[in-house]
Amino acid sequence: MDAVEFLTKLRKTLKDSYQNIGDNMISGGVDNMEKYKYLLGQAHAYQYIDQEISNLLNPKEPEPDDDKVTRIRR
Numbered sequence: 001m002d003a004v005e006f007l008t009k010l011r012k013t014l015k016d017s018y019q020n021i022g023d024n025m026i027s028g029g030v031d032n033m034e035k036y037k038y039l040l041g042q043a044h045a046y047q048y049i050d051q052e053i054s055n056l057l058n059p060k061e062p063e064p065d066d067d068k069v070t071r072i073r074r
Helices: 003-026 033-057
Strands: none
Touching: 003 033
């Protein structure tokens, strides 16, 4: 298993876990504020990790601005 395949499987696991948290919250599985905050924190962590993996797999390179910038010299 190469790194890209591993990261793809990890992203799927993260998305499934995130979906399970949402389903649990929607179905009334949260009975107190402490549990709600805990699940919300987990959901945010899963989203953050997924975004970081996405950034590693698809780096967003800045476009060169050399042809769009006019340099003015004195």
